[in-house]
Amino acid sequence: MSSVVNIPPQFEVVDRPLDTQMTISMGPQHPSTHGVLRLELVLDGEMVVKATPDIGYLHTGMEKLFEYKKYQQGIVITDRMDYLNPLGNNLAYCMAAEKLLGLEIPERAQTIRVLMCELQRIGSHLVWLGTHALDIGAMTVFFYCFREREKILNLIEAASGGRLTPSYFRIGGLMMDLPAGFERRCKQFLDAFPKAVDEFHTLLSGNRIFQKRTQGIGRISAEDAIDWGLSGPCLRGSGINLDIRRANPYCGYENYDFEVPTEPDGDVWARYMVRMREMKESHRISVQALSRLKPGSVKADAPKVVLPDREAMKSHMDALIHHFLIVAEGFDVPAGEVYHPIEASKGELGVYIRSDGGPKPSRVHFRGPSFVNLSALPAMSEGEMVADVVAIIGSLDIVLGEIDR
Amino acid sequence: MVGGILRHKLNGMASEPENKETTPIASSEAAAPSPLVAALQREHPEWVADVIAAFGEITIVVPREHIAAACSFLKTWPESRFDFLSDICGADRGVEEDPRFEVNYHLFSTTKHHRVRLKVVLSEEDTHVPTVTGVWRTANWHERETFDLFGVIFDGHPDLRRILLPDDWQGHALRKDFPLRGYEPYSLK
Numbered sequence: 001m002s003s004v005v006n007i008p009p010q011f012e013v014v015d016r017p018l019d020t021q022m023t024i025s026m027g028p029q030h031p032s033t034h035g036v037l038r039l040e041l042v043l044d045g046e047m048v049v050k051a052t053p054d055i056g057y058l059h060t061g062m063e064k065l066f067e068y069k070k071y072q073q074g075i076v077i078t079d080r081m082d083y084l085n086p087l088g089n090n091l092a093y094c095m096a097a098e099k100l101l102g103l104e105i106p107e108r109a110q111t112i113r114v115l116m117c118e119l120q121r122i123g124s125h126l127v128w129l130g131t132h133a134l135d136i137g138a139m140t141v142f143f144y145c146f147r148e149r150e151k152i153l154n155l156i157e158a159a160s161g162g163r164l165t166p167s168y169f170r171i172g173g174l175m176m177d178l179p180a181g182f183e184r185r186c187k188q189f190l191d192a193f194p195k196a197v198d199e200f201h202t203l204l205s206g207n208r209i210f211q212k213r214t215q216g217i218g219r220i221s222a223e224d225a226i227d228w229g230l231s232g233p234c235l236r237g238s239g240i241n242l243d244i245r246r247a248n249p250y251c252g253y254e255n256y257d258f259e260v261p262t263e264p265d266g267d268v269w270a271r272y273m274v275r276m277r278e279m280k281e282s283h284r285i286s287v288q289a290l291s292r293l294k295p296g297s298v299k300a301d302a303p304k305v306v307l308p309d310r311e312a313m314k315s316h317m318d319a320l321i322h323h324f325l326i327v328a329e330g331f332d333v334p335a336g337e338v339y340h341p342i343e344a345s346k347g348e349l350g351v352y353i354r355s356d357g358g359p360k361p362s363r364v365h366f367r368g369p370s371f372v373n374l375s376a377l378p379a380m381s382e383g384e385m386v387a388d389v390v391a392i393i394g395s396l397d398i399v400l401g402e403i404d405r
Numbered sequence: 406m407v408g409g410i411l412r413h414k415l416n417g418m419a420s421e422p423e424n425k426e427t428t429p430i431a432s433s434e435a436a437a438p439s440p441l442v443a444a445l446q447r448e449h450p451e452w453v454a455d456v457i458a459a460f461g462e463i464t465i466v467v468p469r470e471h472i473a474a475a476c477s478f479l480k481t482w483p484e485s486r487f488d489f490l491s492d493i494c495g496a497d498r499g500v501e502e503d504p505r506f507e508v509n510y511h512l513f514s515t516t517k518h519h520r521v522r523l524k525v526v527l528s529e530e531d532t533h534v535p536t537v538t539g540v541w542r543t544a545n546w547h548e549r550e551t552f553d554l555f556g557v558i559f560d561g562h563p564d565l566r567r568i569l570l571p572d573d574w575q576g577h578a579l580r581k582d583f584p585l586r587g588y589e590p591y592s593l594k
Contacts, residue, residue, distance in 0.1 A: 056569040061585075063554075064578060068585055099460050226489055226515055229543030240515060247518040338460050339511050339522060341491065350492050350511065356499075363579075367492035367511070375546040404569060 021049065028057050032135040032390040035400030037374070039389070046385050051378045058404035066364035070330035071097050071171055074364065079165035081366060082402040084127050087120040087156070088344040090169040093364075095250060096340035096351040097171045100333050101305060108296035109173040110251050115186070115289035116159065116168060117251075118282040122193070123152040124345035124397075125275050125282075132272070132394035133204055136213050141203050148196050151189045158182055172306035173299035186290055193283050197276065205276070214269040218380040218392035221266055228376035231369050232347025233278060234396060237271035239264040244343035256285050268388075268395040275397070305331045330359025346370055346397050368402035439463055441521070444484055449475070464522045472510070472525050473535040479512060479521075480540055487512035487521065490537070493547035495555035497581045505529040508557055510537070527557065536562040554579035 027038040036057035042050040062081065066074050078089035091113060098105065105113075130145030153163045159178055160166035168175050204210050220230070225238040235242055243260040245253040261277035263270035299306045307326055308319035325331075335357040341350040347369030354363040373396045381389045442463060446453050452475045455466035467475050479487045491511040498505055510523040525534055536559040537544045548559040549568040556577035559565060567574060576583055 056567075056571070059569045061578060064583075064585060102460075227542050229490055229541065242515050248520070336459050337464070337509075337522075338462060339492070339509075339520070341513075341520075348491060348513075352492065352494050352509065352511070354496050362498075363494075363496045365492070365494040365496075367494070371546065372543055375543060379542075 034398055037400055043386055048381050048384055048386055048389060051381045053374055053377055055403050058400045062405045063364055066361055070359045071333060075167050079167055080401060081405060082399045083164055084124040084399055085120055085345045086166055087116050087168060088349060091117055092340060092342045092349045092351045094169045094171050096338050096353045099338045099340055100336055100355055103172050103300045103302055105173055105300055106297045109298040111289050111292050112174060114251050115286055118286045119152050119155060121282045121345040122279050123149050125279050128397040135390045135394045138204060138210060155186055172302055177298045190287055197279055213391055214272055217268045217388045219267045220380050229372040230376055233271055233274040234373050236262045237274045238266035244341050244348055250342060256288050258285050268391050271395040332358055344369055370398040371403045374398050374403055441484055464524050466524045469525050469534055473537050476537045476540045486514045486516050489513040489515050490541040490543050493544060493551055495551040495557055500582050503528055506532060506555060506557060508534055532557045533560050535560050538562055
């Protein structure tokens, strides 16, 4: 190597006796990097010596944008972060704002939130499963997954009007109650879904090629997983029984009967099995939530924060004025700061809101699980084959919209 | 203007109950400090500059020079066992404020399932903080992000580069004096 070329520090790697090293750029337009992730891989033959994720290609300054929008306008931005789990993002943001406002959410709204979030979690896992299998070479699974996800998106569309960007949750409750016939349609889906999971197992879990590609690949120990801040299925795949729904329950999750699946091995296969089992658990929670739906209000009793019903606006002057004030000026939120974590489909999704009072937040920060999980990628992939990096990225289940924000 | 008139009118209306005027706050400022904070104050009084208990969350303001030691202690201390760093995020209190910046560390315990927030406040002239990458490796990207967006410099960080914005970006985008649309359209040189 001549010293004339000025190599940036991240390209310099350990001395090897044979000069067989090659630096390649994987992405940002690589189909298996799930968006616009770029990896700088230093390879020795086919072995990865060093992996450096390069992110930011999708950075749109969302956290800056929050500071210029009223609290209720921020909900729309959250949809665009983890676009496979928008209801989870809505929930985390709304609950953080509700914590500042001290709002009590009615039981029906809580139950619907749980139901919709668990449906969304299944939908998110289905996209992960389809694309993960596709990356490894099992094409068929993709179509089966998207067939099932379509049914979930139809349910979300029926409730909120949007498929990918529902913005269904509002500060103080829901946008509106579930439409007529929703419970029947939801039950129809839930009745058929366990069969679909069994179908995925038949397609993949017994597949020798899939097993060989995933077992023992991308190992991370329990101590390392905590040290790297892994959360969600990635952490549970390393044998740590930690679920925010259990550890710091919200929305009444403490009243639901479900298991937290864990696998001890910490490899790609373990993370695969955790998510497969989680789909069944989410199904269990959804069935319970659906059976607990009782008639009631879906909005908190806080006229200064929650938009009034359309009917009330036609007959009550104060409702009309409140509507005008909330829409035109927003509502004041007490000064203070909160951090609210929830268990999103990918791990701990934390929202930090800092308010100086007034209708706009002073700072909103999202602790995206994908962001933190991706930072552990070098620890998992160094020493593996380059083809296995694809499997490891798939097993992390990252969404670049959330990483770059 | 219209809003002001309407608000005035609304406040004069009898149909509005008085108690709706102020939204209740989840927990009072005067909440008793938790046993954890009390024990920490006994153990290392110099680390606890201030304690804020609000909205059911505990914030400990730590002097900047002690943050790495405090994190490392809280990680293994049997009373706390904050072995999981959830998040680090910066905040800009406003251009006129002094101290202007703060760095918030959200700690979580995977065994005790409790949380705490450590806060370091920084003046605009001197935005140096010791790194905690030696305590948790996950701090690496969080600190890079805080550096990128606020210009907080983490002393001793192994790889303090920009992470979200391009390497040749000018300024720190989440500072309050940075305009929403930037200074000029960005183009690759």
